[in-house]
Amino acid sequence: MAARCGGVLVGQICIVLTLLVLCTQAQQCQFPSGFLGDWYSKENGxxxxxxxxxxxxxxxxxxYGGPCIASRRYNETTTHEQNNKLKVLIRNSRGGNNCYMCLELYLRTxxxxxxxxxSSCRSSPIAPSLEDVCNAIRPQAGLVTMFRKSAINVNCRTTFEGVFQFTYEYDVGGGGICNSPSSIITACQLPGSVYYDNQAFDMVYAVCPGLSMSKDDTIRYQCLGSWLDDNGNIFAAVMNTGEDRPYRRxxxxxxxxxxxxxxxxxxxTMSESAECSTLKSPYEGPIRLLLTPVVGSTQLREITPSCNLPRNFSGTWFTTGEYDSTVTINYTHIYFKTKIDQFTTRETYFTCQQTQQSSYMMTSVTRGRCEVDYVCFDFLPRHHNIIRYRLGKPFRLSRQEKEQPVxxxxxxxxxxACARPSYVLNEQNYNWKYNTFILYDPSPIECPIQGRYTFKQFxxxxxxxxxxxITERPRVQVDCRDYESEIAxxxxxxxxxxxxxxxxxxxxDQNARPVGEYDxxxxxLTCVGYWLEDNRSYMVTYDEEDRISRFRCWVYERLTWRDIIMSRAVRAACGVAQTPRSxxxxxxxxxxxxxFLDEREHDDCPQKFDFGANPWLKENVIYVLGGSITFHGSYILVLCLAFLSLLFAC
Incomplete structure (x- = not known):
């Protein structure tokens, strides 16, 4: 078609051929199914x-518009329609048959x-190529947002999920920030639910005294989807189900x-009409919102406590069950605060509901989430600074169960929740261990291992x-001829x-005393707890100068009467497969x-070893240094009573 046509007859033939090509192109040009429909937009007011x-x-x-002449689809390898990009060349019916318009379309949701x-108008009847017209589109040109009039149901999870208290402020004439605890966003989706609640959320506005633009209103928004632009901004579109005017809907x-x-x-930030171009950043927009996760009012009714935890559980604890978590326990609640990253935390509340023996069933609620789960803790009695526990799988109430009496x-x-299968994913897997709560800050206890030892490290x-x-005075120059690694x-x-x-x-020196007096x-390492589990002895120590973890778990074992071997864990929890040689x-x-035991004449450091079979035993024992006899408190009591009886007999 690029060659010149000479003569009237040839010119007519060229026009006919051009029209045939245009008709063929029009028949071949089809809009993808995701682009089809009736759309609304706000353009130039x-x-x-x-x-x-x-x-x-x-x-x-x-x-305005016309039939499709040519098209090119991008991202054809992806199946996600949100990433679809389409360039279309249409013949503009408003400007005549020789006017064409290129549309660059992005299907966001x-x-x-x-x-x-x-647009481009030409005197020649020959249709321009797609690139000729589309190259006139400026990259910095703003995008017009079009909303589907008959909305397709979309899950709200990509926009909002959970319960939030929010403050709101209008950019013009608002008078200030309205911060009321009654301003709540409730976006609770049930996984797999077919109900409408998964596609909409409620936004309750509360009145703030003295602010003329504040209002008492409840609006239900239907979610239309969300997308990410080239600048890293996350956009979301919503539809006010109670509004009929399109530009406000x-x-x-x-x-x-x-x-x-x-x-x-x-x-x-939120727009007041159907225009996304008014939003520049989370700080620049017609309506500015600040959302804070909270526990919903419906959840509060389900987490009223009905039993008590052991009194000696109260305090602030470090847990080995989750990374970087702080646990606070009182008589009825367990509060987990887990650090997700530098600026994000997850706060979970466990409330005691029923107890039997060592099992405690609790409701679990996470701040900002909608779910109320029922989980079971299996606690062992506290010993030293340690609480050992197992946590079962979560269970939720069905709709039928919610209709039953509490x-x-x-x-x-x-x-x-408290049945044995709920604690393990595989009943045949017996290779499990208790998680531990460690009191923070811990109270030092007698170490299960005592004595003076030399050691080798692996x-x-x-x-x-x-x-x-810093040394208080200059060190004395000592002629040390032999060095050793020592644990005491x-x-x-x-x-x-x-x-x-x-x-x-x-x-x-000549008196059998160490010359290195400044060592x-x-x-x-402060001892904070020890116990025996699965025929292995465990010990937890605390070192505030440890750059990896202040709490460390150890597995220890006595090899002979004089030799001991122990293994230090990577962090506060010992590995399931960890042994003293690991x-x-x-x-x-x-x-x-x-x-290796290495006590010398003037050390006064006798050996002691407790493998932790009964960590709850509070033994009243007097250890006499330098002697080989151990006096129990019961023996001393008998001697005192015998002495008093003799005294009164006289």
């Missing part, structure tokens, strides 16, 4: 209706279509992910020599602290230490 059928694009009842366009919202705010707060469904849920994270703090837990110092010295002077331990990360360990 005017209400605009657009109809896209299989082969044509018509605006305002065929006053099943209900949102954005477009920008460029559709609205846009904008937020961003990287909002570095505490308390899980999220900023949004006493009936609580009994049903207790049998379901692993990647070994103890090294360091000078702790002595009554003469503090039997509640493990002193680790990676390089200690072993040289003695100080490199690490001080030092690899694949086993959950970072270091293994083999200790």
């Amino acid at each position: 005017e209400d605009t209706d657009t109809v896209i059928d299989g082969t044509a694009f018509q605006i305002n009842s065929r006053e 099943p209900n949102i279509l954005q477009q920008r366009s460029a 559709f609205r846009c919202m904008l937020t961003r992910k990287e909002q570095q705010r505490g308390n899980n707060e999220v900023r949004w 006493e009936d469904y609580l009994v049903t849920k207790f049998r379901q 692993g990647a994270e070994k103890y090294v020599t360091r000078i702790r703090g 837990i002595c009554h003469s110092r503090d039997s509640k602290v493990i002193e680790v010295d990676a390089e200690r002077c072993r040289t003695l 100080v331990p490199d690490n001080l 030092f690899r990360a694949s086993e959950g360990a970072s270091l293994s230490i083999q200790m």
Whole structure:
């Protein structure tokens, strides 16, 4: 068609051929199914209706637009319609048969279509190519947002999910920020539900005294989907189900992910009409919102406590069950605060509902979430600074159970949540361990291992020599001829602290006393608990200077009367496969230490070993240093009574 046509006859033939080509192209050009429908937009302040059928694009009842001539679809390898991009060349019926318009269309969601366009009119009857017209579209040109009039149901999870208290402020004439605890967004979706609640959310506006623009209103918005633009802004479109005017019925919202705010707060901006171009950032828009996750009023009615936890559970605890979590326990509640990242936390409340023996069934509610779960804790009695527990799988009330009296469904849920299968995913898997709560800050206890030992280290994270703090006076130059690695837990110092010295002077003077009088331990590990589980002895220590984890779990074992071996975990929880000889990360360990008894004449550091069979036993024992006899408190009581009886007999 690019060659010139000479003569009248040839010219007529060329025109006929051109028309045939145009007709063939029109028949081949089809809009994808996701683009078809009746759309509304606000363009240049005017209400605009657009109809896209299989082969044509018509605006305002065929006053603008025309049939499709050529098209090119991008992202054909993806099946997600949100990423669809389409360029279409249409013959503009408003400007005559030789006027053409290129449309650059973006299908953001099943209900949102954005477009920008460029037009071109020519004297030649030959149709221009798609690229010739589309190249006139400026990259910086704004996008027009089109809303599907007959909305397709979309799950709200990508827009809102949960319960939020919000503040709102109008950009013009608002008079200030309205912050009322009664302003609530409720967007509760049930997974797999076919009900309308999954496609809409309620927004309750509360009045603030002194603010003229504040209002007392409840609006139900239907979700139309959300998308991400090239600048990292997250847009969402909603539809006011109680509004008939199109320009007020559709609205846009904008937020961003990287909002570095505490308390899980999220900023949004909302348009007052069907125009997304009025939103620039989470701080710039006609309506500014600040959302804070809260516990919903319907959840509060289901989490009223009806039983008590053991009194010695109260306090602030560190848990090995979740990473970077703080746990607060009182008589009726357990409060988990888990750090997700630097600016985001997850807050979960467990409320005691029913108890039997060591099983405690609780309701679980996460701040900002809609679900109320029933879970079961299996607690062992507290010993030292340790509470050991197992946590079962969550269960929820069905619609039929919610209609039953509270006493009936609580009994049903207790049998379901506290049954043995609820604690494990596979009943044949016996390789499990208790999780632990560790009191924070812990009270030091007597270490289960005592004595003075030399040791050898195996692993990647070994103890090294360091000078702790600043020396009070210059060190004396000592001629040390022999160094050793030493672990000491002595009554003469503090039997509640493990002193680790990676390089200690072993040289003695003529009186068999160490010449290195200025030697100080490199690490001080405070013992906070120990126990026996699955025929393995476990110990937890606390070191506030540990750069990895302040709490560390150890597996220890006595090899002979004089030798002990123990393995240090990577963090506060010991690995399931960890043994006293483990030092690899694949086993959950970072270091293994083999200790050899090395008590000398003037050390006054006798050996002691407790493998933790009964950590609840509070033994009243007097250890006499330098002696071989141990006096129990019961023996002393008998001697005192005998002495008193003799006294009174005289």
